[in-house]
Amino acid sequence: MDRYVDLIHQNYEFPTVEFKELKNELFFHDIPLMKLIKKYGTPLRITYLPKITQQIQKARRLFRNAMKKYDFDGDYTYCYCTKSSHFSFIVEEAMKSDIYLETSSSNDLEIIKSLQQKGKVDEDMYILCNGYKQKKYTDGILDLFNRGFENIVPILDNMKEADAYANQTEKVMQIGIRLAADEEPKFEFYTSRLGVRPSEVVNFYKDKIAKTKNFKLKLLHFFINTGIKDTPYYWNEFTEFLHLYCELKQICPTLDTIDIGGGFPIKTSINFEYDYKYMTEQIIENIVNICKEYNVPHPNIFTEFGSFTVGESGAIIYEVIDCKAQNDKELWYMIDSSFMTTLPDIWGMKQRFIMLAINHWQKEYNRVNLGGITCDSMDYYNSEAEGQDLFLPEYKEDDPLYVGFFHTGAYQESVGGYGGVQHCLVPAPKHILVDLDEDDNIQTRLFAGEQTTDSMMKVLGYK
Ligand SMILES: Cc1ncc(COP(=O)(O)O)c(C=O)c1O
Known part of the structure; x- marks a missing residue:
């Protein structure tokens, strides 16, 4: 039988x-x-x-060990991408591990206000704000900044977005820029609609960010929606991103962080195999090698794991x-x-x-x-x-x-x-x-x- x-x-x-x-x-x-x-x-x-805490600990362990192996000087920071599950019980559970948050809409900012009212977040937390932003969202970012969340970082989806914050705050605001990555070769489009064209980033920094009194460029953001995979496509996009980071770092002393987005996979079958250790080490090794080429310090690393967290x-x-x-x-x-x-x-x-x-x-x-x-x-x-x-x-x-x-x-x-x-x-x-x-x-x-x-x-x- x-x-x-x-x-x-x-x-x-x-x-x-x-x-x-x-x-x-x-x-x-x-x-x-x-x-x-x-x-x-x-x-x-x-x-x-x-499981949420276990996953956060696992990622931290992976990055800590890989950084140690390659004598990496930067820090690793775990952010949770709220859009993968906004529920209070998820975000509150994740916050118990002293993580930070990545947002994608103006309503996400309400979650942060609610957590603040409950005493579950500190004002010095990092809040990474991604997404194409309409006025309600950019106003919300300025509002949280002015309430004391000075580590809220709008990650510019396009160059126009900078105008929403330029000269709008007394204190200096940290700014991030998302780079538009090329899509996977078999995809319907060549380049992602999300982010700023890599070829325009250096001039954008020189002409706008560096000349705006309340701006300080903090990070470059990179995310490809097919996730962190051991494919020539992923490594090609990632290393191009790192070259641009290093070029920019040479003229922008405040730039000290790369945000590599989400994309760690999860088990979708019992036979699932993914070498998290190898992939994390490859990420760190690539950064170390390319920073050496340009003679720039190792950056801090932020991740925004969504699926992996929940x-x-x-x-x-x-x-x-x-x-x-x-x-x-x-x-x-x-x-x-x-x-x-x-x-x-x-x-x-x-x-x-x-x-x-x-x-x-x-x-x-x-x-x-x-x-x-x-x-x-x-x-x-x-x-x-x-x-x-x-x-x-x-x-x-x-x-x-x-x-x-x-x-x-x-x-x-x-x-x-x-x-x-x-x-x-x-x-x-x-x-x-x-x-x-x-x-x-x-x-x-x-x-x-x-x-x-x-x-x-x-x-x-x-x-
Ligand atoms: C900007 C950004 N960061 C992080 C994530 C999370 O990705 P994942 O759930 O694959 O970790 C997404 C997902 O769409 C995203 O758009």
């Missing part, structure tokens, strides 16, 4: 750091998922808060509510929610996540397609990260089967429009937070119940 449990052990090195199976049921970071399902029902979103803290569990054989080959397992609304990256960018059955591991398995509850034909999930087929234990109507998607903590709620009106009026699922108490016992608490019909009716103007 081909049992699901055997399939998992044949295909993967199992158990893993995060997953184990006990009596045919799955545990995620030792959380007994079936117990949670019995207590809270499905669909159920879960955030495992301790992605692996998240999971979502669905019940399989039906099984439909639509022809002799294709078997559909229907879930009690929607992929399009709860994990929109699956639909929008073919994102894959770790998917595992929560129970019935002793049963035989089927090759399946998973279908969401909306009427949309795109509301499906049918392959693993490496393109392999999906397998789940047999479904029996009177014996509920549950399936979990893991490492779903970044971007899904904001891209899906959490709390708003979603496709076919599918409600946002219940969301619980899982934490450890002082004795490392698992504690759970409800963050939000399932979205109510009433709230949707209000948004739609019926109430």
